[in-house]
Amino acid sequence: MFAAPTALSRRMWLKGAGALGCADLFPKLASATETEIFSEGLKDHAARKGLIYGSAVEGLHLRTNLAYQETVLRECGWIVPTYEMKWGVTGQVRGNSNYARPDFIVDFALRHGLKVRGHTAIWYLNIPKWLGEALHEPEKPDVFDTHIQELVTHYHNRIREWDVVNEAIDFKDGQPHGLRNSIFLQTLGPDYIARAYRVAREADPAAILVYNDFGVEYPGARQEARRRAMLEIVQNLRRENLIDGVGLQCHVNAGQRFDAAVFRKFLKELADLGVSILISEFDVNDTQLGPDIETRDQAVATYAKDFLDVALDEQAVRGVISWGISDKYTWLNEQPFARKDGAPSRALPFDEAMRRKPLWNALASAFDHAPQRDHSDPIIRPVK
Numbered sequence: 001m002f003a004a005p006t007a008l009s010r011r012m013w014l015k016g017a018g019a020l021g022c023a024d025l026f027p028k029l030a031s032a033t034e035t036e037i038f039s040e041g042l043k044d045h046a047a048r049k050g051l052i053y054g055s056a057v058e059g060l061h062l063r064t065n066l067a068y069q070e071t072v073l074r075e076c077g078w079i080v081p082t083y084e085m086k087w088g089v090t091g092q093v094r095g096n097s098n099y100a101r102p103d104f105i106v107d108f109a110l111r112h113g114l115k116v117r118g119h120t121a122i123w124y125l126n127i128p129k130w131l132g133e134a135l136h137e138p139e140k141p142d143v144f145d146t147h148i149q150e151l152v153t154h155y156h157n158r159i160r161e162w163d164v165v166n167e168a169i170d171f172k173d174g175q176p177h178g179l180r181n182s183i184f185l186q187t188l189g190p191d192y193i194a195r196a197y198r199v200a201r202e203a204d205p206a207a208i209l210v211y212n213d214f215g216v217e218y219p220g221a222r223q224e225a226r227r228r229a230m231l232e233i234v235q236n237l238r239r240e241n242l243i244d245g246v247g248l249q250c251h252v253n254a255g256q257r258f259d260a261a262v263f264r265k266f267l268k269e270l271a272d273l274g275v276s277i278l279i280s281e282f283d284v285n286d287t288q289l290g291p292d293i294e295t296r297d298q299a300v301a302t303y304a305k306d307f308l309d310v311a312l313d314e315q316a317v318r319g320v321i322s323w324g325i326s327d328k329y330t331w332l333n334e335q336p337f338a339r340k341d342g343a344p345s346r347a348l349p350f351d352e353a354m355r356r357k358p359l360w361n362a363l364a365s366a367f368d369h370a371p372q373r374d375h376s377d378p379i380i381r382p383v384k
């Protein structure tokens with residue numbers, strides 16, 4: 001394994017390797033073209049407009065796949081641990097949290113001048129085995145508060161922004177306000193949401209606190225109900241000054257009808273509540289498209305461009321984080337989400353060999369055509 005090169009030495013190192021004709025020393029780079037290696041990344045296209053671009057990453061791939069690492073460093077201003085920071089990973093042993101895995105990603109980011117989103121303190125999935133029982137214990141141990149307090153404090157001065165609660169809405173569960181019947185709702189009641197933000201706020205008053213959820217981009221009654229539920233959550237948190245931003249995951253589907261007017265209206269409603277908005281887990285599901293790769297890539301790109309043009313048109317939108325950067329590593333190849341024909345998903349801006357795809361162009365072009373932001377810090381919007 002090569003040591004991770006610094007930003008400056010990386011260029012010289014790559015150049016030197018090519019000049020010496022020893023490309024086979026770096027087999028994983030052989031697929032990327034010179035243009036890809038030396039031209040601007042998506043983060044640069046975004047930054048010109050005061051926007052951000054980044055990706056979810058996995059520590060294992062950063063450690064073992066140099067081409068992946070290079071792509072992340074060239075393209076991303078921000079990274080997000082895909083799963084390493086979740087409670088189920090850090091909290092396997094009760095009372096003895098282990099941050100080694102997320103620390104690796106955070107250290108990597110800071111060494112290379114990238115920013116990190118904290119994802120996520122409270123989610124109904126990927127939780128420790130002992131948690132269900134613990135939350136039901138009669139003496140009501142404060143495992144919930146302690147977890148958030150400890151996590152946010154551990155990353156104090158290193159992580160400026162947190163998805164405090166993730167995916168609290170699910171109308172299927174039949175609970176008031178469309179809340180998901182998670183272990184947290186069952187044991188702590190609906191106030192668990194505000195409680196989580198109170199603890200996070202106290203742990204790091206300077207941190208940007210975000211509510212993150214999916215399924216709010218499309219027309220129709222189901223998503224409309226989710227939009228209302230999300231606005232209610234944000235509004236309640238806003239009243240206590242506990243929230244600064246929302247993350248709209250935007251796992252969009254190229255087979256689904258997008259209604260720009262509906263999405264625009266929702267973005268405006270969120271913006272009017274005074275929160276910033278991030279497209280926080282962008283990818284394009286291609287399961288409903290035919291197998292031909294060229295046609296599929298083009299359709300994915302066109303769909304993404306139409307969607308992102310609308311999203312970035314709203315001033316409150318700070319930018320885009322994609323849920324992965326290369327088709328080599330995407331949750332959309334996991335069951336039951338994968339294509340029925342068994343062909344790998346092509347949901348992300350780089351292919352399996354880390355070559356740019358038409359989706360990369362769509363993202364670059366959406367950034368290029370986005371209106372300039374009127375605030376200098378892409379994180380903080382002035383509160384109305």
Ligand code: 9MR
Binds near residue numbers: 082125166249331
């Ligand atoms: O993509 C992530 C997958 O690799 C993990 O196994 C899973 C459980 O930790 O989480 C996935 O990420 C999810 C994210 O945290 C929240 N929104 C939906 C994402 C895709 O399922």
